[in-house]
Amino acid sequence: MASSNESTLKNKRFLSEEKKDMISGYLYIAPFFLIFAVIGLYPSLFSIFLAFQKWNGLGPMEFVGLRNFFVVLEDPLFWKSLYNTVIIGLMGTAPQLIVGIIIAFLLNLTFLRFKNFFRVTIFMPYITSMVAVALIFSVLFSNHESSLANYVLGVFGFDPVNWATSEWGTKIAISIMVFWRWIGYNTIIYLAGLQSISNDLYEAATIDGASKFQQLIYITMPMLKPFIVLTVFFSTVGALQLFAEPTIFLGTGAFTRDEAMTVVMYLYRDAFRLQSFGTASATAVILLFIIIICSAINTLATSGFGRKKGEN
Template identity: 45%
Template sequence: MRFRIPARWAPYLLVSPFLILFTVFGLFPLLFSAWLAFQSWEPTSGIESMKFVGLDNFVFALTDGWFWKSLYNTLWLAIVSGVPQHLVALPLAVFLHQAFGRWRGLFSGAYFLPYITSTVAIAMLFGSLFSTDYGLVNQALHALFGTENINWMRSPDAIKPAVAMVVFWRYVGFNLVLYLAALQTIPKDLYQAATLDGANAWQQFWRITLPSIKPMILFGVTLSIIGGLQLFEEPFILTNGKGGSDQAAMTVGMYLYRLAFDFSDFGGASALAWIMFGVIAGLTWLTNKAFADRRGAA
C-alpha cells in the first residue's frame, strides 16, 4: 500500500528543508545570542557554568572605553569609505549608461570584479601597494609631492585612510551596478521630451535621473550603512587581527570577535552585538525617514 501525503501538507513539506536549515543555522544562533547577552559564560567550563547576570554585560559594553574607540573607528571608516562610493558610483554609472550603450555591461563587470575577489587576495595586493619602502603608493606620493615614506600599516594616523581606501575600492563597483540597473529602467521618452523642451544635460540629470533612481539610492545607502557598521574582513586581515597601532583600525566587529575568542567573554560579545543591532536599526530608520521626507517635500 502506497503512503500518500495529504495535499494540504505538500506545501509545508516542500519548504521544510529551508525551514529546518534556517532554524538550526539562523534562528537558533540568534535566540541563543539574545539569551547569552544576559549570561556570564566561558565555553571551556561547559554549558552548566552559565550564570545569569542581568544587564551587567550591557553596562560593561556601554562603559568600556575600547567599545567607544572601536565605534568611533567604525563610524569614521563607514563615512570616509562609504560616502565616496556613492559620489563616484552614481556619475560613473550615468556616464557608462550614456556613453557605452550595449558595451556598458563589460565595463561595469570590470568595476564589479573587486567585489567578488577574495578578501585575502585584496589584502595581499594592498599590503604590497602600501609597503613602506617599495610600495607604489609611497613611490607615487614621493614623485608627486616629495613626501617621505609613510608606514601605512603601523602609523595610527595613516592606517585608517589605508583601510578606507581598500573598502572604497572594493565596494564602489557594487554600487555602480546598482545604479546602472536603475538607470536602465528610466523610459527614454522622458529624456527625449526634456530635450525638446530645451532642458540641458544637468537639468535632465537633476529633474529626471535623480528622482527616478531615488529608491535605488536609498537601497544602496542603506546597504552601505549596514556594511560599514559591520566592517570586519578588510581591517582584520590588513592588521593581522590586532587593529593596528594604538588600535586605530579596530572596528566594533573586530572588538566583538576579540572579546569572544581572545578574552572568552561570550556574554559581553553577545551584548555588544545586540547594541550594534540597535545602532544599525536606528541609523537605517533615520536614513529611510530622511529619504521619505525629501520625497514628501518634493
C-alpha cells in the same frame, strides 16, 4: 438526493485536493525556514540570551543581568572601536556612493564602446578573493618607502607614511580597501536603475525644452531614489559590520591594537580570544540597536528625496 450527494462528494474531493496543494506548498518552502531557524534565528535568540549571562563557553552559565552591558559601555576600547567603525565607514562608504553614480552614468552612455568589458572590470573587485586583496594592499600600502602609496606621496612632496602602524594611515588604507572592493557592487545597482528608466521620459522632456541638467534633477535622480535608498541602507549596515578588511590588512596583530579595531572585531576578541561570550553578546545587541538607529536616520533622511513640494 442523488445529485446532492454527488455535489457533496465533489466538494469534499475539491477540498481535499486544495489541502494537498497547500501541504505540498508548505513542504516545498519548509527547507528554507528550517535552515533559517537553525543558522539564523536560533543563534540570534541565543546571543540575546547570552547577553545577560556570564559564560566562558565551557562551564555553567551565570545570570548577571545588565552587568555585561555596563562592562561594555564603560570600556574605553569599545568607544574607540565605535569611533573607528564610524570614521572608516564614512571614509570608505560615502565616496563610493557618489563615485558609483558617476561611473554608472558613464557606463550608461549610448556612445560608449566596450561597455560589457568596463562593466565586468568595475565589478571584478567584488568577486576577488580576500587573500588576493590582502596581498595586493599589503604591497600597495607597505611601510617601506618604495611602496606604491609612499612613492605617490613622494611625487607630491609628502613624507612616507607607516600605513600599518599610524593612526590615520591605517584608517585611510582600510577605507581605500573598502572603497575599492565595494564600488563595483553599488555601480552595478545604479546602472540597473538607470536602465530601468524609460527613454520616453527623456524624449518628452527634450520636446518640452528641458536641458540635460534639468532632466538629471527632475527625472533621473527621482527615478533612482529606490536604488539610492537601497545602497545607502546596505552600505550603512556593511560599514557598521566591518571586519574582514581591517583584520586582513593588520594581520595577526589586528586584535591587539586599537588603530583600526571595529565593533565587530571588539566582540570577536571578547568571544574567541578572551572567552567572554557574555560581553561579546552584549556588544552584538548594542550594535544591533546602533544599526537600527542609523537605518532609521537614513530612511528619514532619504524619504523626502525626489519628492515634490506639497506631496504627502
